[in-house]
Amino acid sequence: MALTDADGKVTVGARSTWAMIDQSTGRLMRVPPEVAAVFLG
Template identity: 60%
Template sequence: MSDRHAMTFTAGPAHIDELGHVNNTVWVQWIQEIATAHWHAVAAPAHVAAHVWVVTRHEIDYRGNIGLGESVIAETFIPGPPRGAQFDRCVVFRDRVGKTIVSARSTWALLDRASGRLCRVRPEIAASF
């Protein structure tokens, strides 16, 4: 359904855990960063001003990791149409040789920024993706 959006992330000292690789919480932060960047890149300014997305579920598969100074290319896409106020989003992180090391599927819910209440993902909002 979606145009894809990509970003590069590089592991810095604050991202590394006691095992010497990127901590799982950092992968979640990166998932949120690319999702937010995608929304801001494609959504109409009026939609960004009127709405905010919140995560209701993350499902993450870890198949590898990276260490200090290493980078990954993250690619996100929307796999299908919205369901009421919810939209699923997939993110795939690939290492320097193109191997998928982390993949995620997250469910996001759309809120009206002013009221903080859930609102249906209208066709004109979904069309941005």
């Protein structure tokens, strides 16, 4: 994600990393396609 000023210059940028945890095992799990679609548009 980035915010730009009126000239199109990036003024603020951000990145985050998410992980999904299987509640029954406490282990990492793959992100289901239907969840990823919400964030990837």
